[in-house]
Amino acid sequence: MDLIRAMQVYVAVVEARSLVAAAAKLDTSNAAVSRHVAALEDHLSTRLLNRTTRRLSMTDAGQQFFGRAQQILSDVAEAEAIAGESATSPSGLLRISAPLSFGIIRLSKWLPGFIVRHPDLRLDVDLTDRMVDLATEGVDVALRIGLQPATTNVISRRLAPVAMVICASPDYLKRHGCPAVPSDLTHHQTLSYSYLSTGESWNLVDRQGQATSVRVSPIVRANNGDVLRELAVQGLAIVLGPSFIVDDDIATGRLVPILEGWSMTGFSLYAIYLSRKFLPAKVRVFINYLEEVSRVQSQESLKS
Amino acid sequence: MDLIRAMQVYVAVVEARSLVAAAAKLDTSNAAVSRHVAALEDHLSTRLLNRTTRRLSMTDAGQQFFGRAQQILSDVAEAEAIAGESATSPSGLLRISAPLSFGIIRLSKWLPGFIVRHPDLRLDVDLTDRMVDLATEGVDVALRIGLQPATTNVISRRLAPVAMVICASPDYLKRHGCPAVPSDLTHHQTLSYSYLSTGESWNLVDRQGQATSVRVSPIVRANNGDVLRELAVQGLAIVLGPSFIVDDDIATGRLVPILEGWSMTGFSLYAIYLSRKFLPAKVRVFINYLEEVSRVQSQESLKS
DNA sequence: ATCATTATTCCATTTTCCGTAACAATCTTC
DNA sequence: GAAGATTGTTACGGAAAATGGAATAATGAT
Structure with a gap:
């Protein structure tokens, strides 16, 4: 079997959330798509997708494999591009x-x-x-x-x-208390970055590798991290931000990291x-x- | 075409330094091997191997692609292994x-x-x-x-x-002088790690990304980095060692890093x-x- | 309960891939 | 320098696999 092709099809199916939609996107028949996914599952001897005629969801293994397949396809494309690179010097x-x-x-x-x-x-x-x-x-x-x-x-x-840090101003924490476990966040004000694919649920893992997902309802969404940082400094809410943005404020004490036992990976x-x-x-x-x-x-x- | 298969074949050919040897190792015909390599080159529209009937060498593109193909195959194997992982908890x-x-x-x-x-x-x-x-x-x-x-x-x-550091004892440098450019190493005593695939030639790149290769003839080869470090501390020769081994001696001054403008990558x-x-x-x-x-x-x- | 949509399976066809074998090219050896 | 051996390439016939279209089965919405 052509594993690369199978991965391409699988990734397309997951992204399209449907076999027929993926087939259309890949400009091929739904029969071929169905067979590729089946062959892949057979090859891995694992079920990747829970599929009914109406709904499609990934199994745990499917999720794992999806991320890796995505990465591999990108690496393959890169290898192809670099092999055929023009030999001219950069200009x-x-x-x-x-x-x-x-x-x-x-x-x-x-x-x-x-x-x-x-x-x-x-x-x-x-x-x-x-x-x-x-x-x-x-x-x-x-x-x-x-x-x-x-x-x-x-x-x-x-x-x-990139390390992501959850933090808030000392002032905010004094007024609202400091969350001790992730689920406490549900009752707090939060700030979210617009393009964060994880938008309204934060997936955190503790030091034992145990994952928890918290639903948050951000009071402000912005497409710029510094704006959110500034809002957090002024005591408006808790912010989840990349460390290179919030570190200065943490060093000077304007922000305090919280939930340090949990981190957002990936x-x-x-x-x-x-x-x-x-x-x-x-x-x-x-x-x-x-x-x-x-x-x-x-x-x-x-x-x- | 089955790109994964083609990569497997290509990697095998490079490692075996021969098409027939690779065919034997892969338990297939040399015709198939030849066609896979040709198809790959056609797909990338780049020559990967300079091959005469007697000698086989990689082009620059071939070298690049080899490393990437190796990595991709490893990632694929990993993805396959993890997808089929037993769900039991570790024990x-x-x-x-x-x-x-x-x-x-x-x-x-x-x-x-x-x-x-x-x-x-x-x-x-x-x-x-x-x-x-x-x-x-x-x-x-x-x-x-x-x-x-x-x-x-x-x-x-x-x-x-892992950062590799070239260094020697102050005593050694006083007696033999301090190399200013990589080619000076040829006239110096050096120490080599036995399993270093780059054994007797060190490939260094300067800060501009310019690569140079220096042939060295180690007076001692050992399969343990600490032994080499100790020999270097005693002023026997110049050692190329991972930073985590030599850093302590550098910090205390028993070893001095040299050729700091050049580093060994990869x-x-x-x-x-x-x-x-x-x-x-x-x-x-x-x-x-x-x-x-x-x-x-x-x-x-x-x-x- | 009906209907529309979706995934799977079957079938004939096309495409691709493989191994054997002949061929060409190159280095070694005498 | 010629013979020989080894290596990489190409041609050919057969086998295996992939494909698209159509039929079938299954599911959720109306």
Whole structure:
């Protein structure tokens, strides 16, 4: 069996939440789709999807496999793109998109080193908290923070883990009390990032690896982490934010981390770029550089 | 085309350095092997192998693709193993193998947390600098430090990058002078780790990403990093060692890092385990734990 | 209870893949 | 330098697998 094809079909089915919809999207027959999923389940000797004619849901194994299949397909696309890469040296204009706060705090620190290394390359940096469409907006590389992004026609490379921190102002905690367990959050005011796929339920794991999911109803949603941070500092609510945004406030005491025994896993910094057969050299060198600078920190930490 | 199959064949060809040898190993015809490689090259529209009837060498693209294909195959095997994992909770005896120095310095710090989390699991830790054969010696998980290991019937999961440091004692440097560029190493005494696949040539890259390869002729080879470190401290020669082994001596001044503008890339800590269709839960939870503890450090560093 | 929608299975057809064998190319050895 | 052995490539016939269309079974909404 063609495992890659089967994975492609499976991922499409999960994303479309239907076999026929996936078949339409993949421009093939529903018979083929059905057989691919069945063959995959047979190959793994595990049921991946609980399917009735009306509803489709993933089993635990299916969920696990979905994430891995997504990653593998992205890696395959990347391998294909890099193999067929044009041998020309990097030149021209490189268009980069990144979230606003991340761009200011981190990317700005990284870019100078890249510019020195590739002086012939001109950069066009577009900081926005919008979800840009790479193809239509002519963006070469987009940086995103979150769970693994969907991977249709796009390669996503995981660069570094991002720690998410739950915190609030001392003032807020004095007035509303400090949550001791995740379920306490239900009765608190919270803030959510607009594009967080986990929007209104936070999935936390404790130090024993035990997962719990808490439903929260954010009083403010925003597409910018700094706005949420500021609202939290002013005592409005509890915020879940990436550590690079809230760390300064935690260091100065304006925010206090809570529920420190629980953490949200799977958050990472991703570089996204179009899956083309011939990868431009400028994109490759930039991804390589990003990988390097975000790895240096890991190395430093492993030393001590 | 079956891309996974093609990758398997390609990797086998590269490892066997011959089409017929790969065909024999894969128990198939050389015609099939030849066609798979050709189809792969056609698919990528790139030549992967320069082949005459007598000699076989990888192109640059082939080299790139080899590494990625290796990784993808390992990830696929892992996805398959995890999908078919037994649902039973982890129990029984977990046999772990690790290099001696690494085991003492790092693993010993990590194990208590794991034991607390899984009190029902008994551990059998075997520290050795031998290359253990997982299947015959009944080892569940082996930790290795180096470049990506070969991946036949085995899953290798990259846990963390490992910085390699070139250093020597102040005494040695006073007597022999301090190398300023990598090529100076040729005229120096060096020490090599036995199982280092890069044995007698060190591949270094400078900060601009420019790679250079230096041939060295080690006066001592050993299968233990601490022995080499000790020899270097006593002023015998220059040593290339993982930072977690030499850092203490560097901090106290017994060793001095040299050629700091150059580094050796690709060295990582890997967890190796057998590619079985049904992955025992005890192996999965241990790999997860290792991943977590070696990632915590990266997260910490990204915060600041 | 009916109906529309969805997933699965059957069947004939097409496509792909494989091994054997002939062929071409290259290095070794005498 | 020629013979020989080994290696990679290509052609051919047969086997295996994948595909689309249609029939069938199953499910939830009206």
